[in-house]
Amino acid sequence: MTSTPVIDVERLNLSYGDFHAVKDLSFQVRKGELYALLGTNGAGKTSTLETVEGHRAATSGTVRVFGQSPRDRRSVRPRMGIMLQESGFSPDLTVKESVRMIGTLSRRRDRVERVLDVVDLTHKAGTKVSQLSGGEKRRLDFATAVYGKPELIFLDEPTTGLDIQSRDALWDAVDKLREDGSTIVLTTHYLEEAQARADRVGLMHKGAFHQEGTVAELTRTLPAVIRFSLPAGAPALPLRAARESDGRVLIESFGLQETLYALLDWAHANGLELRELEAGPTRLDDVFRAIGDD
Ligand SMILES: Nc1ncnc2c1ncn2[C@@H]1O[C@H](COP(=O)(O)OP(=O)(O)OP(=O)(O)O)[C@@H](O)[C@H]1O
Numbered sequence: 001m002t003s004t005p006v007i008d009v010e011r012l013n014l015s016y017g018d019f020h021a022v023k024d025l026s027f028q029v030r031k032g033e034l035y036a037l038l039g040t041n042g043a044g045k046t047s048t049l050e051t052v053e054g055h056r057a058a059t060s061g062t063v064r065v066f067g068q069s070p071r072d073r074r075s076v077r078p079r080m081g082i083m084l085q086e087s088g089f090s091p092d093l094t095v096k097e098s099v100r101m102i103g104t105l106s107r108r109r110d111r112v113e114r115v116l117d118v119v120d121l122t123h124k125a126g127t128k129v130s131q132l133s134g135g136e137k138r139r140l141d142f143a144t145a146v147y148g149k150p151e152l153i154f155l156d157e158p159t160t161g162l163d164i165q166s167r168d169a170l171w172d173a174v175d176k177l178r179e180d181g182s183t184i185v186l187t188t189h190y191l192e193e194a195q196a197r198a199d200r201v202g203l204m205h206k207g208a209f210h211q212e213g214t215v216a217e218l219t220r221t222l223p224a225v226i227r228f229s230l231p232a233g234a235p236a237l238p239l240r241a242a243r244e245s246d247g248r249v250l251i252e253s254f255g256l257q258e259t260l261y262a263l264l265d266w267a268h269a270n271g272l273e274l275r276e277l278e279a280g281p282t283r284l285d286d287v288f289r290a291i292g293d294d
Contacts, residue, residue: 007185012026022208025204035184035200038188052154093129096116099121099147145158155185158188171193199214215284223252225279225286237266
């Protein structure tokens with residue numbers, strides 16, 4: 001039996017006065033998935049998520065979370081952890097008091113010490129929020145998502161301002177939550193993080209999905225890219241190529257391996273070095289760039 005999706009959005013519309021911000025949007029997130037809701041600025045991601053989180057009423061359409069309306073806060077809210085871009089902890093509270101407050105507000109059970117350990121703030125337990133660095137504040141925000149290991153977790157730009165060690169630690173913690181069965185909804189402008197971790201991506205533009213699917217499904221629509229520099233006076237290339245503004249050669253290919261064979265054969269036969277050679281599959285960045293202004 002296929003279980004009820006954790007999130008089920010059907011023909012969601014959101015308007016601000018005359019402005020139609022979200023247009024007939026439908027998507028589902030299944031149990032255990034990491035779903036990345038991505039998009040251009042102003043695409044409608046925040047508006048959509050606020051509705052799914054129960055903070056905003058839909059203009060029309062239906063939103064179900066665990067099969068219920070997210071506006072039914074008493075039953076749905078304790079099951080979701082929301083890491084906002086800023087949690088707004090009181091600056092006068094200590095880190096430990098803030099984490100304890102998450103427990104009171106969320107009505108989930110956990111040990112404050114365990115949560116402090118997960119977000120690596122044990123050594124700052126007695127420090128006031130106002131005295132934390134930007135990265136430490138962000139890790140405290142992350143505690144709202146981790147506390148009580150909720151079934152559904154929203155991560156809004158979770159790694160902004162974090163150094164590489166803290167980023168890795170955050171993703172390790174997310175991986176552990178997923179092993180325990182949590183479902184994750186991620187928004188981020190760090191596309192490489194979504195590329196590496198999302199099971200599926202909903203890519204929004206101007207209130208609707210431009211594309212939705214796995215990363216492979218999204219990137220398959222664009223060719224892979226090969227870049228390199230050639231010495232002056234090199235013979236003409238045997239493949240269709242363009243020149244980038246910095247003079248590097250750019251070749252696009254839907255058959256990366258075959259094209260590379262042809263290119264390397266040609267370079268070898270002509271005794272040429274392809275300097276700064278890069279070749280790789282299309283990335284989510286490229287899919288974003290291809291959205292254009294349509
Ligand atoms: N309270 C509001 N009143 C009027 N318009 C709004 C309001 N909130 C959002 N909008 C508009 O709705 C559109 C969608 O905004 P939203 O914040 O959902 O986009 P987003 O995808 O989260 O954007 P970003 O990546 O820039 O944060 C934007 O054009 C925005 O200007």
